[in-house]
Amino acid sequence: MKKFKIKPFDIFIFLILSFFALIFILPFLYAIYTSFKELKDVNSIVGLDRLSFDNYIMFFTNPLYMVPRWLWNSSLMTAIILAGNIIINTMAGYALAKLNFPGKNIVFFIVVATMMIPYHMILIPVYVNMARLGWLNTMLALTIPYLYQCIYVFLMRQFFMSVPNELLEAARIDGLTKAGAFFRIVMPLAKSGLITMIILSFTGTWNSFLIPSTMISRREMYVLIVGLNSVKNQFFERTNIIMAGVVLVTIPVIIMFMLFQKQYVEGVATSGIKG
Numbered sequence: 250m251k252k253f254k255i256k257p258f259d260i261f262i263f264l265i266l267s268f269f270a271l272i273f274i275l276p277f278l279y280a281i282y283t284s285f286k287e288l289k290d291v292n293s294i295v296g297l298d299r300l301s302f303d304n305y306i307m308f309f310t311n312p313l314y315m316v317p318r319w320l321w322n323s324s325l326m327t328a329i330i331l332a333g334n335i336i337i338n339t340m341a342g343y344a345l346a347k348l349n350f351p352g353k354n355i356v357f358f359i360v361v362a363t364m365m366i367p368y369h370m371i372l373i374p375v376y377v378n379m380a381r382l383g384w385l386n387t388m389l390a391l392t393i394p395y396l397y398q399c400i401y402v403f404l405m406r407q408f409f410m411s412v413p414n415e416l417l418e419a420a421r422i423d424g425l426t427k428a429g430a431f432f433r434i435v436m437p438l439a440k441s442g443l444i445t446m447i448i449l450s451f452t453g454t455w456n457s458f459l460i461p462s463t464m465i466s467r468r469e470m471y472v473l474i475v476g477l478n479s480v481k482n483q484f485f486e487r488t489n490i491i492m493a494g495v496v497l498v499t500i501p502v503i504i505m506f507m508l509f510q511k512q513y514v515e516g517v518a519t520s521g522i523k524g
């Protein structure tokens with residue numbers, strides 16, 4: 250059996266990384282700990298016997314806060330945008346990487362150029378269009394404009410560029426159509442890139458505040474992060490309640506990343522590789 254020798258430099262690197270990991274995780278641990286406290290115990294260290302789920306129970310049982318409805322709105326918005334991103338962005342990325350059609354380079358240039366425009370610059374035109382269509386305060390305004398996102402088209406194009414053309418030619422010789430080759434050959438090979446896009450799209454959509462707060466004014470249509478922000482404004486000095494809201498918003502993102510951590514790291518490492 251091969252023996253591994255631990256070098257002093259490896260120990261040093263491990264200690265440095267552990268130190269920074271602790272720094273980054275401490276704020277979230279503080280939020281979790283504080284979310285179980287009563288207001289009078291916020292700035293003190295208490296035992297487990299003083300901790301309770303009262304803050305969370307209040308969120309889910311008090312009809313003033315509508316947290317179950319806000320949670321449903323966030324979940325529905327995220328699911329619709331994720332589905333759109335998976336279908337539209339992957340197909341657009343594949344077309345730009347492997348198909349030949351007139352104006353292909355121009356389309357790609359437009360996609361890259363669009364990535365350079367801050368979204369704040371086009372938020373007002375999008376809002377005006379949603380108002381003219383009568384979509385304000387509906388799920389349509391939160392989802393339809395964001396089913397396509399140019400940064401993920403670029404990401405998927407880079408993954409598809411690494412797929413050998415010879416593999417696609419072999420698929421065509423075997424009788425597969427372009428669609429069949431895409432779904433049966435190319436998509437399985439781009440799993441790490443697809444999962445990278447899913448994680449980034451999920452995180453960006455779930456944590457989105459500017460767009461939902463702009464398009465939605467009805468309280469029952471709030472998404473979770475906008476609704477909890479309204480609770481924060483109401484209980485500005487009640488840190489324990491605010492921290493409970495922070496935990497509610499953060500937990501789904503952590504679960505998503507933990508489930509797909511390996512594929513995400515692989516995707517980031519290979520996103521710039523061109524075959």
